[in-house]
Amino acid sequence: MVRILLAGQGGQGVLSAGRFLAESGLHEGKEVSYLPAYGPEMRGGTANCSVIISEEEIASPLCNTPDVLIALNAPSFHKFAPRVRSGGIIIVNGSISDSYAGREDVTVYDVPMGDLAIEAGDRRSANMAALGVLVGATGVVREKSIINCLHEQFVAKPRVCETNEKAFFAGKKFYENLK
Amino acid sequence: MSKILLHGTEAICEGAIRNGCRAFFGYPITPQNEVPEYMSVKMPQLGGTFVQAESEVAAINMVYGAAGAGIRAMTSSSSPGVSLKQEGISYIACARIPCVVVNIMRAGPGLGGILPAQGDYFQATKGGGHGDYHLIVLAPSSVQEACDFTYAAFDLADKYRVPCMILADGMIGQLMEPVELPPLRPLSDIPEKKWATSGHYGKERRVLNSLIIKPEELEPHVNELQRTYDEIYANERRSVSYLTEDAEIVLTAYGTVARIVKSAVNELRRQGIKAGCIRPLTLYPFPDDAFAACAARGCTKAFLSVELSLGQMVEDVRLAVNGKKPVYFYGRTGGNVPEEGEIVEAAKKFLQQAEEEK
Numbered sequence: 001m002v003r004i005l006l007a008g009q010g011g012q013g014v015l016s017a018g019r020f021l022a023e024s025g026l027h028e029g030k031e032v033s034y035l036p037a038y039g040p041e042m043r044g045g046t047a048n049c050s051v052i053i054s055e056e057e058i059a060s061p062l063c064n065t066p067d068v069l070i071a072l073n074a075p076s077f078h079k080f081a082p083r084v085r086s087g088g089i090i091i092v093n094g095s096i097s098d099s100y101a102g103r104e105d106v107t108v109y110d111v112p113m114g115d116l117a118i119e120a121g122d123r124r125s126a127n128m129a130a131l132g133v134l135v136g137a138t139g140v141v142r143e144k145s146i147i148n149c150l151h152e153q154f155v156a157k158p159r160v161c162e163t164n165e166k167a168f169f170a171g172k173k174f175y176e177n178l179k
Numbered sequence: 180m181s182k183i184l185l186h187g188t189e190a191i192c193e194g195a196i197r198n199g200c201r202a203f204f205g206y207p208i209t210p211q212n213e214v215p216e217y218m219s220v221k222m223p224q225l226g227g228t229f230v231q232a233e234s235e236v237a238a239i240n241m242v243y244g245a246a247g248a249g250i251r252a253m254t255s256s257s258s259p260g261v262s263l264k265q266e267g268i269s270y271i272a273c274a275r276i277p278c279v280v281v282n283i284m285r286a287g288p289g290l291g292g293i294l295p296a297q298g299d300y301f302q303a304t305k306g307g308g309h310g311d312y313h314l315i316v317l318a319p320s321s322v323q324e325a326c327d328f329t330y331a332a333f334d335l336a337d338k339y340r341v342p343c344m345i346l347a348d349g350m351i352g353q354l355m356e357p358v359e360l361p362p363l364r365p366l367s368d369i370p371e372k373k374w375a376t377s378g379h380y381g382k383e384r385r386v387l388n389s390l391i392i393k394p395e396e397l398e399p400h401v402n403e404l405q406r407t408y409d410e411i412y413a414n415e416r417r418s419v420s421y422l423t424e425d426a427e428i429v430l431t432a433y434g435t436v437a438r439i440v441k442s443a444v445n446e447l448r449r450q451g452i453k454a455g456c457i458r459p460l461t462l463y464p465f466p467d468d469a470f471a472a473c474a475a476r477g478c479t480k481a482f483l484s485v486e487l488s489l490g491q492m493v494e495d496v497r498l499a500v501n502g503k504k505p506v507y508f509y510g511r512t513g514g515n516v517p518e519e520g521e522i523v524e525a526a527k528k529f530l531q532q533a534e535e536e537k
Contacts, residue, residue, distance in 0.1 A: 022355060023184055026184055026357050034354070036355075038353050059438045059439070059442040060442045061350070062518070064519075
């Protein structure tokens with residue numbers, strides 16, 4: 001079972017990335033849950049969601065101590081980094097955040113997601129760069145499942161699909177070059 | 180059929196639609212706005228009726244009218260809105276009109292907050308409005324159950340001519356999980372309602388009313404209602420017991436909390452503590468049989484009810500356990516949800532307390 005917390009600013013695609021992940025897990029026949037944080041949120045505020053992907057039935061859908069944190073901006077990185085399980089992974093958007101978690105027991109991947117997204121053709125695809133890193137680092141879902149979901153979602157918008165796909169592979173490649 | 184990823188609110192709608200719901204009346208309130216949103220698209224597509232009413236009071240009375248005419252009808256709201264509906268629900272219960280009311284609970288009292296809570300247990304299970312009546316109350320704890328229970332609610336409501344409530348916390352409404360949807364039931368498959376005010380057309384005159392002014396008529400009517408509740412109690416109590424056979428401490432919770440409690444039970448077992456849990460699926464009728472069975476076991480030392488309230492279901496647990504074993508309570512309010520670790524610690528503390536008090 002992998003518990004993933006995705007967090008960022010409203011509009012960065014945190015919730016869509018979470019849904020892609022959950023859909024991908026479902027396509028692979030796994031048990032999944034997707035829980036968006038809802039509250040008196042407003043445009044420009046914070047957004048986060050919890051995604052659990054598991055081989056077995058999922059008991060609690062909460063991610064109080066996630067295995068993986070994907071933080072798309074600095075405030076969410078600092079808010080959630082202390083909650084990550086010891087031995088867990090943090091993937092942080094280095095384009096607009098520092099990457100000092102203040103702890104030694106987690107692996108931090110400092111990824112310039114914003115820059116990778118701009119290179120891919122659309123700065124809004126930083127969320128996909130994050131998923132590229134996640135898939136590379138954890139294999140929680142297969143690359144093909146994410147790409148299939150993308151194609152399904154953007155069937156009427158081939159250009160959007162293409163830039164998102166590019167951003168995803170840029171993230172994955174960035175991770176592979178780190179090794 | 181393959182599974183699809185759905186929100187809890189959407190699953191409730193699909194459960195309703197697929198079992199013949201063709202009228203929806205509602206008024207917006209967080210965290211259930213996705214229900215009217217979804218129904219506003221689906222009802223017209225299916226030849227049904229969607230009305231965004233001017234208030235919750237209007238919505239429940241529209242349900243009274245539509246369901247009285249024999250249509251499968253539903254309304255949905257969240258805690259403060261469900262409070263507003265209570266007068267109408269009491270009228271509907273008295274007039275014996277089957278319908279489904281969904282309450283996606285948020286934190287109270289008052290306007291409270293919009294985050295998940297279970298503070299409406301008393302209101303849902305003990306009557307809610309005025310007079311002697313009950314609803315059948317179902318408590319889903321997954322998105323699949325949100326669909327299945329709503330589907331079942333329409334059949335239960337029709338069978339007993341009693342309004343049925345889906346009582347879910349805000350988390351169930353917002354959660355997305357894979358769901359296998361039941362097939363769309365043809366309307367011709369739904370049994371005819373011989374009491375419905377569906378037009379004279381040469382039939383005998385039918386009246387649905389909740390004003391029964393003569394005491395010699397009202398008392399038998401209320402007694403007849405009670406006989407129905409007794410029958411419901413005999414037939415429809417449902418719960419799921421998990422690892423209770425050898426449990427020293429039996430935890431209980433409904434809705435989302437039940438899932439966190441199940442995680443806590445697994446963790447307690449890993450730590451060598453014999454824990455189990457009971458998850459009521461029906462809150463009215465309360466599945467007291469499952470609790471009585473555990474209370475009668477020598478191994479059971481204590482019960483612990485975990486709720487998003489300050490202690491409501493725990494009263495029904497105490498009635499079911501009937502003084503045979505101590506019953507403890509742990510709860511959070513205000514929209515906060517207890518973590519697995521909190522529940523594990525509470526269970527350990529109360530088990531120790533039960534052993535010391537013995």
